[in-house]
Amino acid sequence: MDAVRKFQSLELNKKYHVKSYNGPFMTKFGDCYVLFCASDDDGLEEPFELYATKRLTKYLKERKPNKRFNFIVKERDGKKYPFIEDYHCCVI
Numbered sequence: 001m002d003a004v005r006k007f008q009s010l011e012l013n014k015k016y017h018v019k020s021y022n023g024p025f026m027t028k029f030g031d032c033y034v035l036f037c038a039s040d041d042d043g044l045e046e047p048f049e050l051y052a053t054k055r056l057t058k059y060l061k062e063r064k065p066n067k068r069f070n071f072i073v074k075e076r077d078g079k080k081y082p083f084i085e086d087y088h089c090c091v092i
Contacts, residue, residue: 003049004034004049004050004051005048005049005050005051006050006051007050007051007052007053007056007073007080007082008079008080010050010073010080011039011073012073012074012075012080013072013073013074014039014072014073015039015070015071015072016037016038016039016050016070016071016072016073017037017038017039017068017069017070018035018036018037018065018067018068018069018070018071019036019037019038019047019067019068020035020036020067020068021033021034021035021036021052021060021067022034022036023052023060024057024060024061030057031057031061032051032052032057033051033052033056033057033060034049034050034051034052035049035050035051035052035056036048036049036050037049037050053081053082055081055082055084055089056071056082056084058089059082059084059087059089062089063087069084070084070085071083071084
């Protein structure tokens with residue numbers, strides 16, 4: 001796998017599958033997770049690692065999913081954020 005990607009590098013309106021995750025671990029910005037993802041669109045993209053956003057971190061802490069979940073990359077005010085179906089929080 002290549003270097004860990006940042007969320008803002010993901011494609012807008014694309015669906016991603018989180019296969020598993022590691023963490024939390026402490027960074028200078030607070031708790032963080034590394035997600036192991038794959039895209040849903042064509043299935044040709046290699047799996048990759050992704051730093052979790054604040055919203056994804058909050059989701060992982062609150063819901064403690066059984067390692068697998070999906071999100072879609074949305075945009076508000078020029079900033080991308082993860083949309084997770086059936087999950088609403090104020091962090092973008």
